[in-house]
Amino acid sequence: MKLLNDHELEAALREIGAKHYHNLHPFHKMLHSGGCTREQVQAWALNRYYYQCSIPRKDALIVGRFPDAESRRAWRQRLVDHDGDAPGDGGIARWLRLATGVGLDAELVESCRAILPITRYAVDAYVSFVRERSLLEAVASSLTEMFSPTIISERVAGMLANYDFVDRDTLVYFNARLHQAPRDADFALNYVKTHARTVEQQQAALGALRFKCDLLWAQLDALYMAYVTPGMIPAGAFLSEALSLPVAA
């Protein structure tokens, strides 16, 4: 392993995305190509809500770790984007609109009580990572946003074309993300290039992005295992009641 220049470091980060980002996951392909049932789309929206509502918590941890007001101000915008400025505003509220738009009950979604245990483990691992690893790694783990415009385009176009229960209003969450994600990724990428000055730091940054790709992937694995493989929905999880399995309190 050698010290990479800025160009090589960015190329190495993009290479991780090209191999490990969850746009390559079979569940994503099912979702955007119309291969999911309505219940599978619902399970995706319900589980993903837990990820969405954890994002500002991990971003606040990062804000709290920056030593300078300028970086805190820049990262603070993410809190505004996700939590909004008023009730019903912001990314979490827009994800809830998506979830209710595909037919879920808002209270069930917001309670997070019917998500898969693996969803919880993966998302909580992200929050812990950001709290416990170096600030450089915490920042680098956000760099999946470099890859998100592609997956968003595929997802929005595919879902609108293939599901009659999905319309533009349901997917309004993604509109804002198309400009927020590149802006956020630019700041984070610049931070990583500036602060990863040794081989060890560069490898740590690359490892952080790989970690993040893995945890996005694991969330789709969990959905696939529970909702595509027949008979595998855990008791207490979404739809288990409809299938007459025992439901945890």
Added chain:
Amino acid sequence: MKLLNDHELEAALREIGAKHYHNLHPFHKMLHSGGCTREQVQAWALNRYYYQCSIPRKDALIVGRFPDAESRRAWRQRLVDHDGDAPGDGGIARWLRLATGVGLDAELVESCRAILPITRYAVDAYVSFVRERSLLEAVASSLTEMFSPTIISERVAGMLANYDFVDRDTLVYFNARLHQAPRDADFALNYVKTHARTVEQQQAALGALRFKCDLLWAQLDALYMAYVTPGMIPAGAFLSEALSLPVAA
């Protein structure tokens, strides 16, 4: 110890302020009554800067711990108040204006390299407390803001009356705090009343406020020991160079 109703809990919190808030500290009395030299005022401003610039870091940790967007939004305003919306804006920048207004070099202040070790320990203890204790305790520890309008009034009036090197522009930091602190205290007090529902939780909240009063007090203790007691400025701290003591790199 018994379960307190809302009125009794608030009274118990205010009682802690009445006994332990740093407006009772001899250094505060010196400061606002004109009993400090210019160098002592500078030492206060320099050391307090470390507290000021740590505040948004601890507030971001609290934002990251709230499970709901509404509380995060409310607490996020503190990040805006301290970090501002642009360079030169916000409470930290206004404290820097105070520090340079009393004759300090901005670079020296911002580096935090000349603060007293005890200042650092006390402030860092606050950030650790907020990270490690319960969310209720983290919120309760902010309740010294219930008492700050009084100390601000004493400080501003006293410093303007007693020091010819202090003017209104220097003390502009305190203008905003006079309305921010009560707003923040209202939210936090309401949160504590709502969430401290057992004897143990109420005692934890009271303990958290006592902890916070103690750490504000300890910061003035450190200033008093170093800058009022003759011959006690540690090597490497502000003014030690002027007094020909060895200065740490």
